[in-house]
Amino acid sequence: MSEKTTDETADNDEEWREILTEEEYRVLREQGTEPRFSSDLIDVKDDGQFQCAGCGTALFDSGEKFDSETGWPSFWDVYDEGAIETRRDTSHGMDRTEVVCANCEGHLGHVFDDGPEPTGKRYCINGAALEFEGDE
DSSP, X not given: OOSOOTTOOOSSHHHHHHHSXXXXXXXXXXXXXXXXXXXXXXXXXXXEEEEETXXXXXXXXXXXXXXXXXXXXXXXXXXXXXXXXXXXXXXXXXXXXXXXXXXXXXXXXXXXXXXXXXXXXXXXXOGGGEEEEEXX
C-alpha cells in the first residue's frame, strides 16, 4: 500500500516539497513533463492500480493500460469516473486537455481522442505522477 493516502495531502507548497521527490514535484505541482521512455511504469504488466504519487488516490487500473508507443504510460479509461478532472491547456502553443487528480489537483498528463476501443481515449500520463500498487 502507498505511504501516501487521500487523507494526508499537503496544504501548501512547502509541505508538497517535503512529501514529493524533486521530479514528482516538477510534474505534479509545476505541470512538468518527464522525458519520453524515462518511466519504469511503461513496462508494468502486473495486475493492480496506478495511484497518484501525490496523494495515493487510485487513478487507473492495469486492465486499462495499453502500449501507445508514445513513451509514457497510457490508459484507455480511468479507475473511477470521479478520480480525475480535465482542464483546457493552451500552453506551448497547443490546445490540449490536461488531466489532474481530482483529490489533490496534481498534474498527471493529457487525454487525447486517438486511443483504442471501447473509449477511443488515450490518457497519456507521466510516470512520475504515478505509483503502482500490485494486487496481492
